[in-house]
Amino acid sequence: MKYLYMLFIILSISSIFFSQGDKHELNKTSFSFAIGIDYAKGGYEVSLQLINPGAISGEIILNNSPYIVYKATGKTIDSALEKISMNTSRSLDLQQEQIVLLGEELLRKGKIKDIIEYILHSTDIPSNSIIVTTKGNSARELLEIFSPIEGISSLEISNTLNKLGKKVSKTANDIKVDLIDDGKDIVVPYIELKGDAKKGGEKKNLETTEPTHFAFVGLALFKEEKLKSFMNYKDSLYLNLLYGKSSGFIIESSCPESEEKFAYKVTNSLAKKKEYQKEEDKYIFHYDLYLKGDISQYNCHLNLENPETSNQIEKQVKKSINNKTHKVLEHTKEHEMDPLGLGQIISQQDPKTWNKIKGDYPALLKNAEIKVNSHITIQNVGNYKSRGD
Amino acid sequence: MHYKQTVGIIEMMFAMMLFLQGSTIILGVSLEAGKDVWLAVLSAGSAGLLLFSMYAYIWKKNDFQGLHVIFTNQLGKYLGFITSVVYSIYFAYIAARVITDFTQYINGTLLHNMLPFFIKFSIFLILIYTYLKGLEAFIRSAVIFGFFTLVFLLILPFIIVLSGIFNVEYIIPYDSIDVKQVAETVIPTLVTFPFGELIVFLALFPFIKERQSVFKGGSSVIIIFSIIYSILSFLIIGALHPDIASSYTYPFVAALEQLDTKYFIQRIDILAVIIFMIGGYFKITVFTFASIYVAKDCFSKTNINKAFLVSCIFIAIVLLSYTYSENHTMHIKVGLEIVPKYMHVPLQIIMPLIILLLTFVKTKRNKVR
Structure with missing residues (x-):
């Protein structure tokens, strides 16, 4: 033990003389x-x-x-x-x-x-x-x-x-x-x-x-x-909407009965079940979107107290989401890109087809179609409910 | 030889826990299995459990003696002596390898410009200090360290899941399991490192007070560790992606680095570095102690000075840590491909199997008599 104690003490002392290898003072x-x-x-x-x-x-x-x-x-x-x-x-x-x-x-x-x-x-x-x-x-x-x-x-x-x-x-x-x-x-x-x-x-x-x-x-x-x-x-926000979570943005759509606009403020969104389906030479992708949000600015004339009205409003929001996602897809088709990862969905759900079409893949996207099935929930209609004039 | 029975089973269990954790998680060996990593770890754990029960059986049937006594009982005086020396060198070499592991880890994550020699030197000083304090103090300290480590390892999965760095997309589809890839990862690398390395505890078990509960305690540690390890590896795969995770040098730290982007818990990777250094310290020290005890038993009848022998082993460990460790690639290549095949498998599986067979035959024969 004496040897070891000596060794320990000598080595400890000698370590003082080592230069600091990684010295970087904060200043x-x-x-x-x-x-x-x-x-x-x-x-x-x-x-x-x-x-x-x-x-x-x-x-x-x-x-x-x-x-x-x-x-x-x-x-x-x-x-x-x-x-x-x-x-x-x-x-x-x-x-x-x-x-x-x-x-x-x-x-x-x-x-x-x-x-x-x-x-x-x-x-x-x-x-x-x-x-x-x-x-x-x-x-x-x-x-x-x-x-x-x-x-x-x-x-x-x-x-x-x-x-x-x-x-x-x-x-x-x-x-x-x-x-x-x-x-x-x-x-x-x-x-x-x-x-x-x-x-x-x-x-x-x-x-x-x-x-x-x-x-x-x-x-x-x-x-x-x-x-x-x-x-x-x-x-880009719609692209993000299809990816999954993105929140805190406004969807504008026109009123059910007129050309006036109203705003739907998304507070929570979830994209689910990306299913892929092949019909002849068309590739169809199904998206399920679950959106929760509030009505913000409301220029329409229907009474918000009526549950029937919210149904109509939900339909309008769905329509504008469909239009916008269609536009996003058109943009990506134009440049033959696939930011949505549609090819990935094919490769996961139908690996055989994917191996066949892999070579000339992005060009094939011209035949792609996105079907969005959105489930809209209107949580709040604001402090002042009706505008039934 | 007489062993002072001073160590409790709970303390030994914590030491085993820290030993298993050692350098296993940071090196991310299991991640080679891709998204089936949980299966790979769990099957390696079950194989480890089998190995451990074999070791425990050998130990029990040989009157709870140390490794050297077991070898001389079963193989005879000379062959037993040689085997003990081989095991002593093997333990010293693995201790040296773990020192290099941690030197490179500290060099790679914390102190990029520090000379490796200084880090090795510091570890070496702690090693000598621990030896001077003795086995009892060392194993008891495992309770304190092990408690913090265990709490950290249990909270970590929740932090990873809640922070949102875990991507479910990376691990679907769940149902396709690549059996070949899993088997390649498990055999021999994952079984032998870390589970097979538990053979080193055969040299420390004689110091335990409650001898009967060793098997129970040891197996529960293996089970708990495999579950934690498989969950953590699974989460790392989900955070980093199966194809990328295995190409990181330190995947676990890389995954934890992602944690702090948007949440209030920042730079948790530094905490992980410290936690793993504790594991590394235990692994190195357990191997060193084992090496020293086996060597001491071997030379107990000769008149070699004990302190001289111990000093020799310490210096051998430091010198061995320089072999094949010029760079990280070389070190890992040797450590995960050559060492498991040509050192771990013979010394952790084949040799104990032979001993098991001999023990079995001898006890049968004794009963007949």
Whole structure:
């Protein structure tokens, strides 16, 4: 035992002299909440939004910008990051990354797979960071904006997306799953810049009442690995409705008896039983939607106290859902994409047919049809019930 | 040899629990089975139960003695001696492998730039300290650690389900079971790692007070662990997707990283890292203790200094942890393909079977006499 005690004591003492291998003092690292990746010739242009701690906290708050955007190009993302780290006095910490903003051009060139693999592989960027793309502007331009509400644009983007419901924001893992699965194309949310990009990069942007800002505009649709088209906000919500859960949005439809409009506010939705049926050369998909919601603005003349009226109203809502989903399907048919994962439904329910049609699959979608059987529940009709005039 | 019976059965059960948990869950071996992972784990668990009852039977029929005594009783003086030495080296080697597992785990998830040597060195220091405190203190500490671990492992499934990272789409259709894939995962990897490794407890069981309840306690630990493990693996598959889960280096941590996106419980993966480090510590230490006890029994009649022998084993463990561990790929390749086939199967299944046969024949013959 004596030997062992001696060994233990000697080793313990000697361990004091080891240099700290992984020493990063908190005041010597620079945190980043968002990373933007754009296309550059022969590589990537990476822009990194670094938080400027002196401007946010501390005893004396500096009048500096709360964050700085550095950019660099490189053949790989890592080499670009290395170049960025040459610009700053602090070491980069990417572990707090919340947003990965991908430029439109990069995705149009079909680089999404490389980026996703990079994020999954990387030990620095957390795998739960949200993937977002842009429309019109480059990722760098969007990161340079002073966001008027949250102060830091990465927080504003992530909060905007999280607000919209579970299935809207996508992580690298989700996209990788869609890439692996046969018969489903990728969908990534995109944001757009509203206002002048140049003005948004100045601190004055925080002082006006009409600042440059960004907004969630919808979903970017892919064909295989290439970005093909953008779907606007309203259509994307219907796409989300068919995926499963999405809530808190308005369905407009016309009144049963006239051309006036009323609004149905969805509070809870559920998509069920995706059944597939083949009739001759047509592929028919049945969706069961369960919606719960309230009547919001009501311009119709029927009396809401009458149960008969709610039946008529439910019918109208069903009709507008059918019209809209039809429109969504038309959009995807036009570009020969399958964001709904209809091919996946075939492959799950009828593997034999799927193996036959796999080769020329997305083109066959021209014969697809969606039949939505929606079950509408009207929970509340508002504080003031009737308008029976 | 005389063993001081100081350890209670409950304490030993907690130690077995932590031992089984060890590096099993973090490495995600079972995930190779895809969406039938629950079946793979449960069948491996039942096979493990069979193995454990075999070990318990051998132990009981040999007067509750340690491994070295069992071998010399059944195989004779010289062959028994050689077998004991082989087992001692085997335990030391597995301890070294688990040290490397955890070094690479800490390197990969927490301290990316730390030299592996420093991590190994720290584990080594704790190991020596534990040995100085003795087996009793070590096994008793299992109750404290095991309680927290068990609570964490029981709450975790609820957190995963409630947070919504579990995707039902990934695991349908439920009814198609790929028997071949399940069998490939179970045999030999999942049976031997972690269930077959329980053979190491044969070296520690002689210290237990309540000898009769060992079989009951051990089997209930195996059953509870298999159920928890199968639920957790199933949930990981649902969170990550069957095709992707097995290509993560540490699938469990990757799944837990997804947890914090929209909910108030954030960075739970760090808690998981700590919980698994506890498991790793128990696994390493149990193997080290076993190796030391078997070696001590072997050389009890020679006049080799005990402390010298123990120091030799410690240094051997550290040196062995450098073999085939230049990088993670090599280490895992060796650990999950070569070691189960050429080390685990002979030493965990074939050798005990031979001993079982000999014990059986001898007890029959004794009865006839």
